[in-house]
Amino acid sequence: MQSQGKLYVVGIGPGCRELLTLKAKKVLETADYVIGHSRYLDFVRDIAGGELIESGMGREVERVKMAIDLAQNGNKVCLVSGGDPSIYGLAPLVAEITYRSGIDVDWEIVPGVSALNAASPLFGSAVAGDHAVISLSDLLTPWEIIEKRLRKALEGDFVIAIYNPSSRKRKPNLERAVEIIREYRGNCYVGVARNVCREGEVIRVVRLDEISEMADMHSLIIVPSSETIVDGDVMITPRGYSKKYGLEVR
Amino acid sequence: MQSQGKLYVVGIGPGCRELLTLKAKKVLETADYVIGHSRYLDFVRDIAGGELIESGMGREVERVKMAIDLAQNGNKVCLVSGGDPSIYGLAPLVAEITYRSGIDVDWEIVPGVSALNAASPLFGSAVAGDHAVISLSDLLTPWEIIEKRLRKALEGDFVIAIYNPSSRKRKPNLERAVEIIREYRGNCYVGVARNVCREGEVIRVVRLDEISEMADMHSLIIVPSSETIVDGDVMITPRGYSKKYGLEVR
Structure with a gap:
């Protein structure tokens, strides 16, 4: 009798081993197949059980369908997603494909530490309190919507990741x-976090007109709110405690 | 000779053991002191090394100062924060106190899985793509600012956590x-996630006028964007793949 398969969409965090969750580690170690872009597989290659299947960027739908197929055939399959799978990862795609097609497969998302949660502390505490999260990729979202969201986030004085x-x-x-x-x-000053928790990590606060040279697809940019303290490469968005509790001001 | 102390601000995730990071587990196990609200200490009591110090809600500044003091005296101290310490947790307070006072103490934030990352998958994939994160607590932020941010997030058609x-x-x-x-x-429909990954977990999609009865301080509310698919207790915010790749529509 064939055993029950299951598909896990596994968030592996920003890349360093120690920010993996216990659950992610466990499902990766006991998988029959671990599928992902080679960039992400590299982070878990040494602990991944079973067979590794590398898949290219931009072939997400194909990758998800292959993973579903393997799970339907009784395998324990891990589909690897950088950071947290909900945040610009593979979770919505798996959810949408299974929902729309009515495919009968057991699947589960294993959340992870997203880039903003890993990057924020490296500046002090840059992303704290109310914040907005926006992707500049217009591959899947029209630019007009991205621009509108950016404007609204700025008008709302959110910290923006x-x-x-x-x-x-x-x-x-x-x-x-x-x-x-x-x-x-x-x-204004903005924070640039490149390759967080990985080789080539760069954490810098620069002027807005300097980010074009610094930011690449492996970077996160943090736009501070009006309350954020910026000093050198330090960015701290307070939660109002100093106002409330009268902390000594340096 | 006194050994070097260190303060860790440790995100323990939503509460279940398996969503702890490897790093959080390690620093908790090897700590001399673990300090936190009893609600959070309960989640890590069995693995926490050293002495546990319980501290009441609303006494955050006192708690942080005690933790700094212990670390300055050569101890390895874990200050426990629910979810991720940057997101409405203790990270900004530690950053601000050490920055403003110029206190010389070695400290580090250990990021964790925030409530939205843990809750989103339980609806399917509710918080995906661009999103805004807002707290309704006006203890530390004036209500006018909260209201303005909520309006801007709605105007920007963000998913709102x-x-x-x-x-x-x-x-x-x-x-x-x-x-x-x-x-x-x-x-409209909204998602309510109460006690995520904990005893008494409730995951429900309800009409807006029903949330007052359902939501408490241990809940996260998810307001969908115009693109979010809502069906029963399922909420999926697609990333545009179906538009781009022509997934079969159910």
């Missing part, structure tokens, strides 16, 4: 975003 | 928020 700020093909998006931010905040 | 929606003392805030959401979306 910008995912996928730039790639070789999408340089103009970041340039347009910079112009929009400049309208509201001038040539 | 609402933290701290209600408590015994703050019922009116949720009622005001409901009225604002209704202005933009009518009596």
Whole structure:
């Protein structure tokens, strides 16, 4: 009799081993198949059980369908997603495909530490309190919607975490975003976190007009709110305690 | 000679053991002191090394100062924060106190899985793509700012994750928020996730006018975007793949 298969959509966090959850580690170790882009497989290659299947960027639908197929055939399958699978990861795609097609497969998302949660502490505490999360990739969202959201987030004085700020093909998006931010905040300071918890990690606070050179597709940009303390490479968004409790001001 | 102390601000995730990171587990097990609200200490009591110090809600500054003091005296101290410490947790307070006071102490934030990342999959994939995160607690943020952010997030058609929606003392805030959401979306469906990954977990999609009865301080409310698929207790915010790739529509 064939055993019951299951598909796990596994968030592996920003990349370093120690930010993996206990659950992610366990399902990866006991999987029959671990499927993902080679960039993410590299982070878990040494602990992944079973067979590894590498799949190219931009072939997400194919990757998900293969994973579903293997799970339906009785295998324990891990589909690897960087960070947290809900946040610009594979979770919504698996949810949508299984929902729309009515495919009968047991599946589960294993949440992970997203890039903003890993990057924020490296500046001190940059993303704290109310915040907005926006991707500049217009592969799947029209630019008009991205621009509107960026404007509303700026008007709302949110701390803004910008995912996928730039790639070789999408340089103009970041340039347009910079112009929009400049309208509201001038040539403000922004945080750039590149390769968080990975080789080549860079954590820097720079002026807005310097980010085009610094940000790539493996970067997260943090736009501070009006309350954020910026000092050198430190960014701290307080939660109002100093106002409330009268902390000594340096 | 006294050994070097260190303060860890440890995100323990939503509460279940398996969503702890490897790093959080390790620092908790090897700590000299583990400090936190009893609600959070209960989740890690069995693995916490050293002495446990329980501290009441609303005494955050005192708790942080005690933790710093112990670390300065050569101890390895874990200050426990629910979810991720940056997101409405203790990270910004530790960052601000050490920054403003110039206190010389070695400290580090250990990120964790925040409530939205844990709750989103339980609906299917509710919080995906661009989203805004707002707390309704006006203990530390004036209500006018909260209201403005809520309006901007609604105008921007973000998925909205609402933290701290209600408590015994703050019922009116949720009622005001409901009225604002209704202005933009009518009596729309919203997701309520209570006690995620803990005893008494409730995952429900209800009409806006039903949430006052359901939401408490241990709940997260998810307001969908115009693109979110809502069907029974399922909420899936697609990433545009179906538009791009022509997935079969059920």
